[in-house]
Amino acid sequence: MSSTMSIRQERDQDHTEVNKIIKEAFTSMAMSDHQEHLLVDRLRKSTALFLSSH
Numbered sequence: 001m002s003s004t005m006s007i008r009q010e011r012d013q014d015h016t017e018v019n020k021i022i023k024e025a026f027t028s029m030a031m032s033d034h035q036e037h038l039l040v041d042r043l044r045k046s047t048a049l050f051l052s053s054h
Helices: 012-026 036-045
Strands: none
Touching: 012 036
16 A cells, blocks of 8 residues: 655644644643643744745
């Protein structure tokens, strides 16, 4: 079976689904405070973070 993955810039409409994936990824982690998705939200809003697609 062959599968293809496409990587693209995150769009505003992706935030809810990405947050859901982050929550699921950390749900069973003992050392997690289960707030990782909130960190990602803060990084999205931060003007100090810049990620280049080039």
